[in-house]
Amino acid sequence: MADTGNPTGIGASVKRKEDFRFLTGQGTYTDDIKRPGQAYAYILRSPHAHAEIVKIDTARAKAMPGVVAIFTGADYDKGGVPCGWQIHSKDGSPMVEPPHFPLCKDRVRHVGDQVALVIGESLAQARDAAEAIAVTYKELPAIVSTADADKPGAAQVWPDAKNNTCFDWHLGDKAAVDAAFAKAHHVTKIDIVNQRLAPNAMEPRAAIGDYDRATGEYTLYTTSQNPHVIRLLMGAFVLQIPEHKLRVVAPDVGGGFGSKIFHYSEEALVTWAAAKVRRPVKWTSDRSEAFISDAQGRDHVSHAELALDKDGKFLALRVSTKANMGAYLSTFAPCVPTYLSATLLAGVYTTPAIYAEVKAVFTNTVAVDAYRGAGRPETTYLLERLVEKAARETGIDRVELRRKNFIPKDAFPYQTPVALQYDSGDYFSTLDIALKRADWAGFEARRAEAKKRGKLRGIGISTYIEACGIAPSAVVGSLGARAGLYECGSIRVHPTGSVTVFTGTHSHGQGHETTFAQLVSDTLGVPFDSVEVSHGDTNKIPFGMGTYGSRSLAVGGSALVKAMDKIIAKATRIAAHLMEASAADVEFKNGEFSVKGTDKKVPFGQVALTAYVPHNYPITELEPGLEETAFYDPLNFTYPGGCHICEVEIDPDTGVTQVAKFTAVDDIGRVINPMIVEGQVHGGVVQGIGQALLENCAYDNESGQLLTGSYMDYTMPRADDVPSIDVATHNTMCTHNPLGSKGVGEVGAIGSPPAVINAVLDALLPVGVKDITMPATPVKVWQAIQSAGSAK
Ligand code: MCN
Incomplete structure (x- = not known):
């Protein structure tokens, strides 16, 4: 796969073709769909974090105008929503997997838990009726704190999960780590909180269930x-x-950031209810509901220790993490703090011995699962804060300490002590490029100038790696996944030479309709506008695994390459027949088949037409048509890496942090569309800045109420919180997929939070502040400055 210089081909910044329908209001989102006879669902949710349901009286509500039906947990007669992963504890016991029925049977376990489904002729009527349902609760003590969930006396969320423990897992060589710590010259220790976040996709979740009595189809x-x-x-x-x-x-989906990977109980409910009421049933979440029903992200509490020798070489790393699962196990939840997190603990460093322990705990909160980066931002934040602290404690320059411990360029493939084998990377170059672009050398002058204005200026760095392109089925299967994570791709070449591409991935902001069309048009030599990408409908596409873990190009794109290889192989035989040559002598280049060493050639379009006119070629040898499907199962993850540098300025009087400059240099292998890649990095970095400075899902420790249930309290980054972001790539090719591409969808959110916080701490160091937790809000920064001042 080479960049061909084609203006709509691989490597070209083609404008997104899907944007025309989005920008002109012609997208079709789930809530835009209106099925004939559609009724509307409203879900009555628990106002309590933990309570027994003593009684539900629906009589008055059922008599209200426009009410079609009301269902409670007693009516629901099907199964619970399962988890997609199985994790075993250190002692070999399986994780505790509590039942998760779409409607609670006898107890609610978080604010927002589902108590009744009300179906009305209109949404307003359903909502009114829901308000008339009388539920008698017996309130119970609640536990929301990750750190305290397994402590004696904590409220118990599930009877089978002793001390609220879902699993207690470990990875790595404990004895080797203990031995390395015993001979360490210096040990740096850190406590890290990676706070809970709400994903906040632009389009809230929605679902319509429909049932056709004539065919029995749902x-x-x-x-x-x-x-x-x-x-x-x-x-x-x-x-x-x-x-x-x-x-x-x-259909069209307005963003997900991971939160729409999971199977939610509302999906099952509307589908089940559609058959019961014999009408299509639509449910659309509003923003407030999203805060108490969409799976949330992160929520890890960790202690980490790094052992160094006298020269600053890392000898060993030891990490202990508690991960909050919420009240129920969401689809991928158990693998986030374990296989998506602990396996990345080597980072970009040669640390020879690593041991990680992860305890997953249940609490009376919304379920936690993957959110952009899923596990890799948590690990990167922990590592890069720890390395920064080690640099300060040892007096070794923070850039030099990183360089000293980088995996060298010639060490690939590199086997880490925590299962993964990195295929390629060049951490020295991404660091050097980032330092130059960020003008690291000129920073002290900028700090001095800011000081004159009464401002505290700081610069922070993070060098990261992540594992995406999820995932090699053999690997994830052995680690507890309950399905393979290959991808499918189908290429249908129509008689006139235009192409429909069917992919099992799903685009909800990533621009696949453009990048996949670039890939196919370039490879087959057909015009970009003649390629249509179809996704998202199980009746149209072969079995696909969807989009998450920055897998769509590396895995889905590779499936398309495999399918195109089959197309080209068949078309070559047809072309050989047309040119009266042997297939072995025919080559395909730039959309044309030619006979080597002659001027005989036929264009791809003519071959496509011939494929559908079988009397033109030996039908005994070839089936008519030109359509191929392939499934691609990756051999390994892809390992994007890079360096992010952030510069901040803090007003010590108000505690407000302004991000002054942000530089991201990432290694993402072969790039299909640089403009889309840049947009992906921008989006991720903005989310990382949001996590570092603004966002937090806060629960009240006593009542278990979510305190940040609207945009008045949950602070999303806005345009004036974000500087113009400088994005560059320095790419080494992925060695095991046919494209050489690595993922880009999450790198921004992975590399950026530690760069921002390291910059904040660098700015605060002169006033004596040594630690701060995310989000570094103005009040927190101001208080830290005050207490450091009074401690002097
Ligand atoms: N691409 C490229 N060259 C590369 C890598 C990728 O041109 N070397 C292009 C791809 O062809 C694709 C886009 O960049 O058009 C992202 O590709 P990829 O890294 O494969 O990621 P996915 O398409 O699998 O998207 C998933 C990823 C994840 S995990 C989250 S979370 C996320 C993200 O994408 N959620 C998003 N980006 C998002 N962007 C938007 N607008 N909305 C979301 O919900």
Whole structure:
């Protein structure tokens, strides 16, 4: 795969073709879909974090105008929503997997838990009726704190999960780590909180269930990142509908950031209810509801220790993490703090011995699962804060300490002590380029100038690696995944030479309709506008695993390459027949088949037409048509890496931090569309700045109420919180997929939070502040300055 210089081909910044329909209001989102006879669902949710349901009286509500039906946990007669992963504890015991019924049976376990489904002729009527349902609760003590969940006396969320422990897992060589610590010259210790975040996709979740009595077929329209996985989980485990009778359609989806990967109980409820009331049933979340029902992200509390020798070489790393699962196990939740997190603890460093312990705990909070980066931001933040602290404690320059410990360029493939084998990377170059672009050398002059204005200026760095392109099925299967993570791709070449591409990935902001069209048009030599990308409908596409873990190009794109290889192989035989040559002598280049060493050639379009006119070639040897499907199962993850540098300025009088400059230099392998890549990095960095400075899901420790349930309290980054971000790439090719591409969708959110916080701490060092937790809000920064001042 080479960049061809084609203006719409691989490597070109083609404008996104899907944007025309989005920008002109012509997208079709789930809430835009109106099924004939559609009724509207409203879900009555628990106002308590933990309570017994003593009684539910629906009589008055049922008599209200426009009420079609009301269902409670007693009416629901199908299965619970399953988890997609199994994790075993250190002692070999399986994780505790509590039941998760779409409507609570006898107890609510978080604010927002689902108590009743009200279906009305209109949403307003359903909502009014829900307000008339009388629920008698017996309130119970609640636990929301990650750190305290397993402590004696904490409220118990599930009877089977002793001390609220879901699993207690470990990875690495403890004896080797202990031995290395015993001979360490210096040990740096750090306590890290990676706070809980709300994903906040622009389009709230929505789902429509439809049931056709004539055929017995169900259709679910839903805001999903992976419709086939939803079909599998919902069909096989929850509602027990055979897959051929269940269609799942994820139409245009307005962002997900991971939160729409999971199978949610609302999807099962509307589908189940549609058959009960014999009408399509639509549910659309509002923003307040999203805060108490969308799976949230992060929420880890860790202690880490790094052992160094006298020259600053890392000898060993020891990490102990508590991860909050919330009240229920969401689809991928158990693998986030374990296989997506602890396996990355080597980072970009040669640390020879690593040991990690992860305890997952249940609390009376919304379920926690993958959110952009899922596990890798947590690990990167921990490592880069720890390395920074080690530099300060040892007096070794922070850039030099990193360089001293980088995995050298010639050490690839590099086997880490925590399972992963990195295929390629060049951490020295990404660091050097970033230092230059950020003008690291000129920083002290900028600090001095800011000081004159009464401002505290700081600069911070983070050098990171992540594992994406999820995932090699053999690897994840052995680690507890309950499905393979390959991807499918189908290429349908029409008789006139235009192409429809079917992919099992799902685009909800990533621009696949453009980048996949670039890939296919460039490879087959057909015009960019003649390629249409279709995704998101289980009745149209072969079985696909969806979009998350920055997998779509590396895995989904590779499936398309495999399918195109098959197309080209067949077309070559047809072209050989047309040119009366042997297929072995025919080559395909720039959309043309030619006979080597002659001027004989036929264009791709003519071959496509011939494929559908079988009397033109030996039908006994070749089937008519030109359509191929391939499944691609990656051999390894892809390992994007890079260096992010942030410069901040803090007003000591108000504690307000302004990000003055941000530089991101990432290694993402072969790039299909530099403009889309830049946008992906921008988006991720903005989310990282949001986590570092602004965002936090805060729960009241006593009542378990979510205190940040609206944008008045949950602070999203806005345009004036973000500087113009300088993005560059320095790419080494992925060695095991046909494109050489690595993922880009999450790198911004992974590399940026530690760069920002390291910059904040660098700015605060002169006033004596040594630590701060995310988000470094103005009040927190101001208080830290005051207490450091009074401690002097
Ligand atoms: N790309 C490229 N060259 C590369 C890598 C990627 O041109 N070397 C292009 C791809 O073709 C694709 C885009 O960049 O158009 C992102 O590709 P990839 O890294 O494969 O990531 P995915 O498409 O699998 O997207 C998932 C990723 C994740 S995990 C989250 S979370 C996330 C993200 O994408 N959520 C997003 N970006 C998002 N962007 C938007 N607007 N909305 C979200 O919800």
